Amino acid sequence: MSMETEGERLAELAKRRGYFFGASGAYGGAAGFYTFGPQGASLKSNVEDAWRDRFTVQEGNFEIEAPTIMPEPVFEASGHLDGFDDMLVECPECGESHRADHLIEDATAIEEAETLPIPEVEALIADHELQCPTCGAHLAGESVDDFNLMFETNIGPGSSTPGYLRPETAQGIFVEFPRIKEYARNSLPFGATQIGRAYRNEISPRKSIVRTREFTQAELEQFVDPERDEPALESVADVAVTLYPAAEQEADDGDYVETTVGAAVEEGIIGDAWIGYFLGIAQEWYERIGVDMDRFRFRQHLAGERAHYAADCWDAESEVDGDWIEIAGFAYRGDYDLSKHSEYSDDEFTIFRQFDEPKTVETAVVEPDMSVLGPEFGGAAGDVKSALEALAERDPDAFEGKTVTVEVDGETHEVDVDVANFRVETQTVSGEHITPHVIEPSFGVDRTVYTLLAHAYEEDDVGDETRTYLSLSPDVAPTDVGVFPLVSNVERLVERAEGLVDDLRESGFSVVYDDSGSIGRRYRRQDEVGTPFCVTVDRDGLEGDGPDTVTIRERDTARQVRVPVDDLVAELRAVERGGQPFDDLVDRYDLVESGTDA
Structure with missing residues (x-):
């Protein structure tokens, strides 16, 4: 491995290979905004589809798509106008604004400075003689103020209606509850999901796409009768999880709790069965899409850290570059949201x-x-x-x-x-009419993409050179298959390769065709963007006495097997989508020992 940090390696690869890069670069850029390139947009879309399959389709939930701009009364009711703030400190010399809690966390051993009251934050800045990261000026004595993170806009011309870009997708679901409940035949429990953009005017965006001003959320609002409805906890009771409860975080010798979902709920470590149910589902889903489970945990919010609406909350966190980042939150919101919208609006937010x-x-x-x-x-x-x-x-x-x-x-x-x-x-x-309670699993799609890339990054030696590859799960990899003619100046090889591209695309595979440069260079390009399999058409496969064959190369091990062309689609479908191990192909077909990977 090079001396670069994990984040630096990832940022360089992401820009070079078209995963993500700073937006509007031609005009100097704007902090906190990123463009997903061809590879990143595809990976992100695949993550969203995988989430939709598990949390919408398999759970039997409804999906909606609400506007990203909503009128001011929505956020007055939700509490965002008064309580959606971060702590801001402004440099007296250069005028740059910074998140005060982040400055403290970067300079001290304090991990959750956002839970501290403002006077204590101001005292810590003075005690530790913290300086402006931009110009180095001392910040002691500067006031720390609450800064509302919502982007304000106007709806319509003239004396228009004030509105805000939504800071979360959840309110779109809550506001439409009176209509959604009709589709659920006014019967609990039911869930509504939404995948879409959200906007927060972050004081100091950082860590690439981890903390941005525009991002994608995938959220589920599960509406339940708290006295009658229980989740199918037995379906995830045996799922092993790594938990970091609040009590362990506050203890001098606190440590992780390695347990199962069922045991954690039974022992009261996880206080609500619905929260436990969704933690179990999320654990299995994250593992399926390729998150490194040795760098993954569920951390319970400390009392001062919880949002104003949450009775309890756990974060799914991944470790990247030595830091733990939140990639999802699981909150028991109670009846706060529906009660507030019932109070402020003219509609009915109850269930009979x-x-x-x-x-x-x-x-x-x-x-x-x-x-x-x-x-x-x-x-x-x-x-x-x-x-x-x-x-x-x-x-x-x-x-x-x-x-x-x-x-x-x-x-x-x-x-x-x-x-x-x-x-x-x-x-x-x-x-009687009751106000349902809400359990909310909320996933950060951009942060999940970042985690997958970081956890998939690998380096090894193939032949006499170092190879970089992304060991992405086939479930989310941007491209399913790369198809190459071994050489590009033999018409028969090119025609056969182009025909295979058409066949594979018609069968639903995402395919890239490449005939530029040596076969080894082409393999390296696909390895570096995470393509799980490459298919190569060569003379040996077309000039024998038997049926035409091609080679299938596996990304992670660089092993190749020769399979009949007529069986190619079925075999790729089995190993890429059916979960069949590549070892099965190695057992059934000839392992290619040539030097074509160089």
């Missing part, structure tokens, strides 16, 4: 829960005499009526006296109980 048997209940009812309220309270009469109805539902005992008092817009109004027409009725009801 049917009783096992009808129940007889007493219901407080008021039918105010508006002929009295109107003249007495004027324009406030309607609000007084509503306040009386709400009070009867909330506190029937308030109507026991001769008068009852309600408050409207800060003003107290007294109404005769006789005018309120209060009474208690006996009714038979078949059910």
Whole structure:
């Protein structure tokens, strides 16, 4: 390995081979924005498809696509206007803004500085004599302020409606809950997913595509009845996981807990079965798409770290370049979101829960005499009526006296109980309206791509040279197969190779054709972008007495086997999509020992 860091190697390869690079370079670029090149866009799309298959299709969930711009009241209800902040410190010399918690984490052993109160952060900056990373000026004594991360915009011209680019895809699902529940036949549990762009005006974007201002999320909102619904925990009970609970993080000798999902839920390490269920699914999914499980863990949020809506939250984290990065979050959001949107909007965010048997209940009812309220309270009469109805539902005992008092817009109004027409009725009801609880697995697609590339990066020696390759899972690799004629000046080889490209594409494979340079150089190019298999057409395969053959080369081991052309599609489908080991091909066909890999 070279002396470059893992991140530096990855950034160089990503730019050179078309995975990702800084956007708008022709105009000097803009920090926090990246373009995915041909390889990166394909890898990212494959990750999204793999996530969709597991978390939408296999779970039987609905997928929606909501707008990325939403009106201001949505984010007032969700709490983002007041609570979606990071800590900002501005350099007094160069004016550059920095995330104060990141400066502390970079310079000290403190890992989660964002959980600290601002006065303590200011004190740590002074105590450690932290300096501006841009110009070196001292930051002691500079104020640390909350900075809201949302991008603001206007909807429409003139005196337009204020809006924001969504900082997460979740609100699009919550806002549309009244419609989505109809597609679920008003029956819990059900889930809604969304894969799309989100925007956060990060103070100091860093680590390439790990922390950007525009990124892709894949989120599932699972709506459940907390008193009745339980997940199929037995299906993931035996899944082994590496956990880093809050208690272990806070202990002097804290360590990871190696256990299973079932045991962790039973012992209370994971406090909610739904969270445990999704951790188990995610563990298996990450392993399937190629995350190195020796560099992967689930870390529980500390109390001061949790979002305002989360009763509990765990992060899936991957290790890259010596740092742990969050690649997914699993939060128990309770009924916070639906209750807030019910409070702020004019729609219904509940589900009707049917009783096992009808129940007889007493219901407080008021039918105010508006002929009295109107003249007495004027324009406030309607609000007084509503306040009386709400009070009867909330506190029937308030109507026991001769008068009852309600408050409207800060003003107290007294109404005769006789005018309120209060009474208690006996009714038979078949059910009740409840506000579902929400469990949210939220995946960062860009960070997952970064993790896969970092964990797939390998170097070895083939022949007398060092080879770089990406050991990407066939499930997500940008290209399935590379097809080459051994030499490009023999018409028969070229025609056969071009025909195989057509056949493979018609069978659903992503194929690249390459006839430029030596066969060894072509292999190296495909190795470096992670193509799992290469097919080579040579004279030996077309000039024998038997059926035409070609070679299939496996990326990771550089082994080659010779297979009949007529069997090529079926064999590639078996090893690439059916999970058949390449060793099976080696056992059944001739292993090619030629020097064509050089």
